[in-house]
Amino acid sequence: MTPGNAFAQAVPNPPDATAEEEIDPAAADDTAGEIVVTGFRASLESQTAAKRNSIGFTDSIFAEDIGKFPDTNIAESLNRIPGITIGREVTGEGSSVAIRGLGTNFTRVLLNGTPVAIASVRFDAQSTNREVDLDLIPTELFTQLTVAKSPTASLLEGGAAGTVNLRAARPFDNPKPYISYGLQGSKVSGADKWGYRGHLVASATFGDFGILVGGAAVRNNFNVEGYETIGFTNPNLTAAQRTTGTRNATGGGNFTIPATVPSRAGNGLTPGAVIDEAFLLRNNPGATIDQIDNGLLPRLGRPRSENGFRQRYNGLVSIEWRPSDNFNFYVDGMYAQRDTEFTRTAMNWVGRNGAVIPINTTYDKADCAAGCTVTGGTYANAQFFLEYRPYKDTQDYYGINPGIEFKLNDWIKGDLQANYTKSNFRRESPTFLVITPPN
Known part of the structure; x- marks a missing residue:
């Protein structure tokens, strides 16, 4: 590619065109707008x-x-x-x-x-x-x-x-009269019923005065399934259950392994047999005493479900008076109410304060001197409890907020306002527990 020269060309005026015709102020005014x-x-x-x-x-x-x-x-x-x-x-x-x-x-x-x-x-x-x-x-x-x-x-x-x-929202946010509305349906995965969401807002101004009224409503049905635990723990071994090394080096948890096999432990264990270090190593082949001592278990592991609904109603009233651009008087009032009803069901495996006996356990790492996690095993002498909790919540909020915004000049401006709010909450939550007997 070789460099070349560029030349400017004059563009001739259209035939019979005059300077006045090229720039027509009247035509420009017609096309220009807000x-x-x-x-x-x-x-x-x-x-x-x-x-x-x-x-x-x-x-x-x-x-x-x-x-x-x-x-x-x-x-x-x-x-x-x-x-x-x-x-x-x-x-x-x-x-x-x-x-x-x-x-x-x-x-x-x-x-x-x-x-x-x-x-x-x-x-x-x-x-x-x-x-x-x-x-x-x-x-x-x-x-x-x-x-x-x-x-x-x-x-x-x-x-x-x-x-x-x-x-x-306030009336003079949009001085023109208007009505805003919306309605939606919702279906949560796992829930049996449909929910809804809707609102209606109306606003109008009359000279210096304006009023806005609005309401909203929501109902959500839900069904949540999952697994959770409240923390993790490891056993608090006795001196007989660990005779070598540092016992409970990571602090010792809040459950103990019994000193002897209880009468209904099952799993091929002999009732009354002494549970010492040799017993633990014999019944957990391949595991070290460090792993048995420091391996973490759920404190209260449980599959759980929560099923129910939440519905909410809101109302808003806003009044404004603007006698001039420098003064704005307003009163905002809001109300909200929500009702929630759901049941919580969980099957809990008792780790905290329990007395399980580990058998054939496996762990996530070989060196467990500083702690590790149990990945599998059988636990004899286990205890469970079924938890059923129906919840019924009632909640409301309401408040009123009068105020004034003013501007006296370029360097004096401000606002004054008062505020009163009140909120109430009530929960009914009886708990039903069915627990297996110890030992």
């Missing part, structure tokens, strides 16, 4: 603008229209923000929010800029903290979710990891 961006691109544009104008490190997500968040609750919508992880119930629903790897109790949650606390408990929870149960709050009634990862003077203190602000 460009309105809507839909998903509008939500991304709003998100970018909010991040650009923010003083600190914040991320926001916007619904391109009320009721258009694709998630089932607020927690799952917040999971779309970088640095946010959520906790989930056994049903798969998002429930709580954690920021930058810290626990959920380090996150402060605000509703329309005010504190919110919801009385609740997780499925079969061992303990709870001050986290906010976000699966009680629907996405359909909100238009903006903001996560602040650094503190600012305008934020309430208390969020060591960050602060989440949930902004409910």
Whole structure:
């Protein structure tokens, strides 16, 4: 390829064209108009603008229209923000929010800029903290979710990891009269019945005054099958059961191997036979005393199932008065109620405080001085209990939030607001246990 020369060419005007005809202001006015961006691109544009104008490190997500968040609750919508992880119930629903790897109790949650606390408990929870149960709050009634990862003077203190602000829909978010509605059906794998999800929001403005009313309802049927254990443990051998090396080198667990074979142990064992180190090695060919001593077993291993439903109802009323661009008076009211009914069934193999006798056990590694895991074997003198728990939870939340936003001039602006919330929670959870007798 050889270099060449490039020459510019003059483009002649069309025949009979004049300078006035080439640029016609009237024609330009006819074709030029206002460009309105809507839909998903509008939500991304709003998100970018909010991040650009923010003083600190914040991320926001916007619904391109009320009721258009694709998630089932607020927690799952917040999971779309970088640095946010959520906790989930056994049903798969998002429930709580954690920021930058810290626990959920380090996150402060605000509703329309005010504190919110919801009385609740997780499925079969061992303990709870001050986290906010976000699966009680629907996405359909909100238009903006903001996560602040650094503190600012305008934020309430208390969020060591960050602060989440949930902004409910208000009439002047879209001054035009409108009605938003949606209805979906859902079928969870394993569940026998269909669930549903729906919302209806209506809003209108009348000059300086506006009102918005909305409601949402969700019912999810679920059936969860799985296996779990509450921790792992190893035996606490006696001096007779380990005569060489360091006994219980990894600490010793919370179950013991009996000193003698019980009367109903079965498995070919002789009742009354002494269970010492020689007995353990003889009945576990190929295993070392280190493995028998330090091998981990489930403390309470159990296949379990949870079957039932959760249904939630939400209502929102928002009133705004905007006498000028510098003053905005509002009152937000929200109500939520959720009912949960399910049964939990589990067949538990007792490891903790038990007295099983290991036979023909195998382990995941040969050197078990620092601990290993049992991969197979037979355990005589085992004990089981069948656990049946029907749960019935009732939960509600309601609050009212009046306030004013004002701007006196370019350097004096602010907001005032009051907040009242109340939440009630009640759980009925009787437990039925059927247990095999010891020995």
